[in-house]
Amino acid sequence: EAQVTQNPRYLITVTGKKLTVTCSQNMNHEYMSWYRQDPGLGLRQIYYSMNVEVTDKGDVPEGYKVSRKEKRNFPLILESPSPNQTSLYFCASSTSGRASEQFFGPGTRLTVL
Amino acid sequence: GQQVMQIPQYQHVQEGEDFTTYCNSSTTLSNIQWYKQRPGGHPVFLIQLVKSGEVKKQKRLTFQFGEAKKNSSLHITATQTTDVGTYFCAGPPRAGGTSYGKLTFGQGTILTVHP
Numbered sequence A: 001e002a003q004v005t006q007n008p009r010y011l012i013t014v015t016g017k018k019l020t021v022t023c024s025q026n027m028n029h030e031y032m033s034w035y036r037q038d039p040g041l042g043l044r045q046i047y048y049s050m051n052v053e054v055t056d057k058g059d060v061p062e063g064y065k066v067s068r069k070e071k072r073n074f075p076l077i078l079e080s081p082s083p084n085q086t087s088l089y090f091c092a093s094s095t096s097g098r099a100s101e102q103f104f105g106p107g108t109r110l111t112v113l
Numbered sequence B: 001g002q003q004v005m006q007i008p009q010y011q012h013v014q015e016g017e018d019f020t021t022y023c024n025s026s027t028t029l030s031n032i033q034w035y036k037q038r039p040g041g042h043p044v045f046l047i048q049l050v051k052s053g054e055v056k057k058q059k060r061l062t063f064q065f066g067e068a069k070k071n072s073s074l075h076i077t078a079t080q081t082t083d084v085g086t087y088f089c090a091g092p093p094r095a096g097g098t099s100y101g102k103l104t105f106g107q108g109t110i111l112t113v114h115p
Helices: none
Strands: A004-007 A010-013 A019-025 A031-038 A042-051 A054-057 A076-078 A087-094 A108-112 B004-007 B010-014 B019-025 B032-037 B044-049 B055-058 B061-065 B071-076 B085-090 B109-114
Touching: A004 A087, A010 A019, A019 A031, A019 A087, A019 A108, A042 B085, B004 B085, B010 B019, B019 B085, B019 B109, B032 B071, B044 B055, B044 B061, B071 B085
Parallel strands: A010 A108, B010 B109
Antiparallel strands: A004 A019, A019 A076, A031 A042, A031 A087, A042 A054, A087 A108, B004 B019, B019 B071, B032 B044, B032 B085, B055 B061, B061 B071, B085 B109
């Protein structure tokens, strides 16, 4: 089944404790991106990747890192999480970049205490 | 940078009433995409419009793309309880510039339908 998977689905952590949210897609998509969703603010893009080893900042990249060593995986790294990074995170992928249908993962709800 | 505004933020309707959400971009778009997110779920692609003035229908849903390719609307006729959710638009700017991978979403319209 074609899908985007994220892990973990739920995470409660404390300020400053490094964490990684994994994202994997099995559709051979070149384009992948990360979003955070906050009430009233919609989906805001954190980082995107056009292909392996090609990543760039979205609209809200501060406090986040990403890597794209393999085509299928696009982990989101929070090196020193803070409470303002408490949010719902979605990974997405598409076959033709931003101009085509985005396939979203199920989401990761992160709480930083 | 590009801004995509969506209104209204909330819409409460009685089942059977119509619903419309509007999406406006500060820049000309190459296309407009619409997504639906059910409560507790993830955004799911509904449709993409590419041509200026394009209108597409999916059963009770009608999507329009403005002539200037800067605005769009989604209209639902005779809402049903299954229409409940948040509707997002997303619009990549017309090709060009350095941010070739950025995709900006509107804030979304939360639709509730009272039976």
